Amino acid sequence: MTGRFSFTLNATDGQARTGVIQTPRGDVRTPAFMPVGTAATVKAMLPGSVRETGADILLGNTYHLMLRPGAERIDRLGGLHKFMNWDRPILTDSGGFQVMSLASLRKLTEDGVTFSSHIDGSKHFLSPETSMEIQRLLGSDIVMAFDECPALPASEEDVAKSMQLSMRWAQRSRDAFGDRPGHALFGIMQGGVTPELREESAKALTAIGFEGYAVGGLAVGEGQEAMFGVLDYAPGFLPQDKPRYLMGVGKPDDIVGAVQRGIDMMDCVLPSRSGRTGQAWTRRGQVNIKNARHADDPRPVDEACTCPACRGYSRAYLHHVFRSGEMISGMLLTWHNLHYYQELMEGMRQAIAMGRLDSFVAEFHAERAQGDI
Numbered sequence: 001m002t003g004r005f006s007f008t009l010n011a012t013d014g015q016a017r018t019g020v021i022q023t024p025r026g027d028v029r030t031p032a033f034m035p036v037g038t039a040a041t042v043k044a045m046l047p048g049s050v051r052e053t054g055a056d057i058l059l060g061n062t063y064h065l066m067l068r069p070g071a072e073r074i075d076r077l078g079g080l081h082k083f084m085n086w087d088r089p090i091l092t093d094s095g096g097f098q099v100m101s102l103a104s105l106r107k108l109t110e111d112g113v114t115f116s117s118h119i120d121g122s123k124h125f126l127s128p129e130t131s132m133e134i135q136r137l138l139g140s141d142i143v144m145a146f147d148e149c150p151a152l153p154a155s156e157e158d159v160a161k162s163m164q165l166s167m168r169w170a171q172r173s174r175d176a177f178g179d180r181p182g183h184a185l186f187g188i189m190q191g192g193v194t195p196e197l198r199e200e201s202a203k204a205l206t207a208i209g210f211e212g213y214a215v216g217g218l219a220v221g222e223g224q225e226a227m228f229g230v231l232d233y234a235p236g237f238l239p240q241d242k243p244r245y246l247m248g249v250g251k252p253d254d255i256v257g258a259v260q261r262g263i264d265m266m267d268c269v270l271p272s273r274s275g276r277t278g279q280a281w282t283r284r285g286q287v288n289i290k291n292a293r294h295a296d297d298p299r300p301v302d303e304a305c306t307c308p309a310c311r312g313y314s315r316a317y318l319h320h321v322f323r324s325g326e327m328i329s330g331m332l333l334t335w336h337n338l339h340y341y342q343e344l345m346e347g348m349r350q351a352i353a354m355g356r357l358d359s360f361v362a363e364f365h366a367e368r369a370q371g372d373i
C-alpha cells in the first residue's frame with residue numbers, strides 16, 4: 001500500500017477546526033466521529049451500513065483482538081481490514097486502557113502490564129513494544145501509543161506518576177513503531193484535571209513527535225463540567241497542525257462542546273451500545289423506545305431523519321420489536337444513532353467552514369430543550 005498520512009486544516013471558527021486527514025486507505029473528514037468496532041465488528045451493523053451512515057474511519061481494540069481471535073491469526077488472514085471487510089481507515093487503541101478496565105490479576109511495572117484474559121483467564125503481557133507489534137499485525141492505519149489511564153479517584157501525585165510513566169511509554173512506542181510510511185502513531189496526553197500536568201505531558205509528547213495527539217484520561221467519570229474544564233486549555237497545549245483526538249467521548253452535547261474547544265476526532269460506544277438497549281438519540285434529545293407511550297405511535301423516531309429506521313418504521317414497530325427481543329431492534333436503532341451522530345458531525349463541519357458554529361450550537365441546544373414530542 002502506497003501513499004502518505006497527512007492532515008490539512010481547511011477552516012477554523014473560534015477554537016473549532018475543520019479539515020481532512022489523508023491516509024492511503026481514504027480521507028477522514030474532521031471533526032470526525034469514529035464508531036467503535038471492538039471485536040472486529042460495529043455491533044449489529046454491516047460495514048457497508050456503517051459507511052452509509054457517513055463514517056470515514058472505525059476503531060478496533062488491541063486488547064480484545066489479541067485475546068480473540070489473536071493478532072497473528074488476523075495477520076495470516078490478511079489483516080484487520082480484510083478480516084472485517086472494511087477497506088477504509090482503522091484506528092486501534094493500544095490496549096492498556098482496556099486491560100485496566102476489563103482484565104483481572106493485573107500487574108503493572110515499568111516494563112508493561114501482565115494480566116489474565118477476561119475471556120479464559122489465560123496470561124498475557126502488554127508493553128509499548130508488544131502493543132506496537134500487535135497493532136502492526138492488525139494493519140491499523142492509526143496506531144495509539146501504549147499508555148496508562150489512571151482510574152478515578154486519584155491523587156495529583158498518583159496522576160503525575162502515571163502520566164510520567166505514560167510519557168516514558170510514549171517514547172518506547174515511538175521507538176518500536178519504526179518507519180511506517182502511510183501509517184500514523186498518535187501520542188496520548190495524560191495529566192488528569194491538573195493544568196500543569198497536562199502541559200508537562202503535552203510538552204513531552206511534542207518533543208517526541210507524533211502524527212497526531214490524543215487527549216486521554218477523560219471520560220472516566222469526571223463529569224462534563226470537569227471534562228470541559230480540561231478541554232478549555234489542554235488542546236491548546238498540542239501542535240496546531242496535527243489532529244487532536246478526544247478518547248471515549250461521548251454524548252452528543254459532549255461532542256459539540258469538545259469540537260467547540262478544538263477537538264478533531266472522537267470515539268464512543270454510546271450510539272451503538274444505547275441503540276441495542278432501545279435508546280434513540282435525536283435532535284430533540286433521547287427517546288427510550290421501550291417506553292409504553294410509543295406502543296401506538298405511527299410516527300418515526302425522528303420525522304426529519306433519513307435513516308432506514310426512520311424512513312421505514314414507526315415508533316410502534318420499534319417498541320414492539322424491542323419488547324419482543326427481536327434482533328432487528330438493535331440493528332435499526334444502532335443504524336439510526338450512528339446516522340444521527342454522523343449528521344451532527346457533518347453539520348458542525350459545514351458550520352465551521354461557514355464561520356457559523358455558534359449559531360449551529362445554539363440551535364442544537366434549543367432543539368434539545370424542546371424535548372421529544
Ligand SMILES: CCCSCc1cc(N)cc2c(=O)[nH]c(N)nc12
Pocket residue numbers: 036059060061093094095096097144147148149188215216217218219220247248249267
Ligand atoms: C476503542 C476505545 C478507544 S478509546 C478508549 C479510551 C477511553 C478513555 N476515556 C480514555 C483512554 C485513555 O486515556 N487512553 C487510552 N489508550 N484509551 C482510552
Ligand SMILES: [Zn+2]
Pocket residue numbers: 301302305306307308309310311336337339
Ligand atoms: Zn433515523
